Amino acid sequence: MNIATRFLLELQEMSLLVGRAARGLFRKPRYVPETIAQMDSIGVGSLTIILLTGFFTGGVLTLQTYQTLASYGAVDQLGYLVSISLVRELGPVLTALMVTGRVVSAISAELGSMVVSEQIDAMRALGTDPIRKLVAPRILALIITLPLLTLIADVVGIGGGWAVSTFLFGLPSAMFTNSVRDGITTDDIIGGIIKPLFFAFLMGTIACRKGLKTEGGTVGVGRSTTSAVVMASIIVIIADFILARALQLVLGTQK
């Protein structure tokens, strides 16, 4: 089978998986407790790494751009530059990549282990559809929590930028905050929320698909986990470019 055929086959399998998971959301039994448990594990569980990543990314962004802006006499634009970078790009992408490392790997490994220990077959044998019970709650929980995590990363990142600008460079606090307030538009924020919705959908689908097609025992679990993380990371970066361009066209944010 050549690469193009394999790619199309994989795309077909993922579409079928998503279709079945989506249909499952509207049928009984509804797996609300499972979805809430996943939201807790994915959302609350990822909070610490997102807070740290956001804060230090905002901080380092300020650290690196301060000198350049100072040489142009545009230090008053520091807040704008940092916040726009975070809200439009770094917030969504870094959050997605951090969650990929933590959650996509975990979902893929968990489902993969369940496949090799025949737990998925056992679930089917007991009359429960694993796609509805396991896949749908995970994808839905990611779609709900990733935009929230991104917003938190944005806010904390801007806070990190403000902290560096105020305490390290001694700039007036109001200069940074006014620049943020004047620079950021509603479209930037909407764009920054739309992106993680797509990222979450792609990440969840890849994680579940890779996990469920695990073959070859524990070695296979390792292989599918690695492959899920690599694929999800690459897809997030590619999707980011496509979405950025689409949002520029749709929201008219192209300057």
Next chain:
Amino acid sequence: MMSQASIDRSERPDNRVSDRAAESTFREVDDSDRAIPAIEFRNVTMIFDERKILNDLSFKVMKGETKIILGGSGCGKSTTIKLVLGLLKPDSGQILVDGEDVTEYDETDMMKVRKKIGMIFQEGALFDSLSVYENVAFKLHEQGVPEDDVEGEVRRMLRFVNLEDAIDKMPSELSGGMRRRVGIARALVGDPKIVMFDEPTAGLDPPTARTICELAMKLRDLEDVSSIFVTHEMNNLDYLTSEYAVVNEAGEVVFEKEGEKLCLINSKVLMMRDGQVIFSGTDETLRKADDPYIHRFLRGH
């Protein structure tokens, strides 16, 4: 099937055998649909990676019968029972469950068929994140059965496999034999009339393996369950084809050897090699078969 005069069931200890079991044992059997096989394979072929895993496989499991499928590793034994449950799909041929052709059923239709079937996996396949109680209750929780009824049923099933004490344990705290027995309890919730055993005694010590076989015999002789028992261990064959379970006058389940008093007709043997049936019949004829492979398999040399 065995029949026996009435026994005062009120004297029977509760933890010995289910009410349904006793009813099934002592009831006069008058089912016109018993002529319909519980499971039937018609010329089933399955190909994987250009290799024929199953090659034109045909057999029947009648109601109340235990079909012991023997064969070496990789001969297609486990594949066969996964096909019954629709966990795999054949490339050609027909599979009938209770007279219903399930070959072309999709996942949604198969879910209804699976409710009639209990499956015991090789390593138990217990859900790691759930306790023994939650594992056994899984099917009932999915069906939205009230918790009070769930607990009663879970305890009844755990009593059947003699593991009620382990109800609150996690699968990681159980031994291999206990895991299999919990797997059996989980599979028997809802009293399925068809049960699949996928090498349930592999890797177990002889007494525990014997316990698992006794459970299979209880299902066969007391619960009128049709089953496929996949194994490559000759001990299992000996137990299942030479002993039967009865309830004695004290209300306890005992296992008696077949002999002049009774000849077991509800256990048949199917031997497979490279996806094909090389023997089908009783254990007595199996032991007399001329095939050198069967000789080697039975004697181990």
